[in-house]
Amino acid sequence: MSEAEPAAAEDVPQDWEYVYRPRWMRIAAWVAVGVVMAIHLTFGLLLDVSYTGVNVEWSDKFALIGVGVLISCVILFLTRARLRLGPSGVGVLNLVSERVFAWDEVLGMEYPEKGFCARLLFPGDEHIPVMAVQARDGDLAVEAMSRFREFQQKYAVAQNAE
Incomplete structure (x- = not known):
């Protein structure tokens, strides 16, 4: 990303509260x-x-x-893709390596109009794909998006208040 690179997965405490893996893929x-x-x-x-x-x-x-x-x-x-959420941030594992982003770096998550998977949004119109959250999973993907928004409200607001 522009100023701060994401932390390596090993550098972040493993206190994930939600882990989502795609079913269809x-x-x-x-x-x-x-x-x-x-x-x-x-x-x-x-x-x-x-x-x-x-x-x-x-x-x-x-x-x-x-x-x-x-x-x-x-x-x-392809079976490795996952999305992890917790107090330390958002962990995105697409194919090879996991990248972890703090909540204050992430603006949100959306589905692009013609994309097959969701993407994390960052300042400066930057984004990365989240292969774990795919439209083909239907209600499970909608649940993952809802949980992401819940965690974002919970932890991004808590970090901004400090």
């Missing part, structure tokens, strides 16, 4: 992993069913299955 990721692994296992094991003029070794079969495992691991990164 986890289900979709696990279905995708199942499809990818079924395809790679099937083709890997059936690679030498008929002779095509190419010598296929067991290492080739394991390599094809290994590619499926690698792709599945990448897909499973």
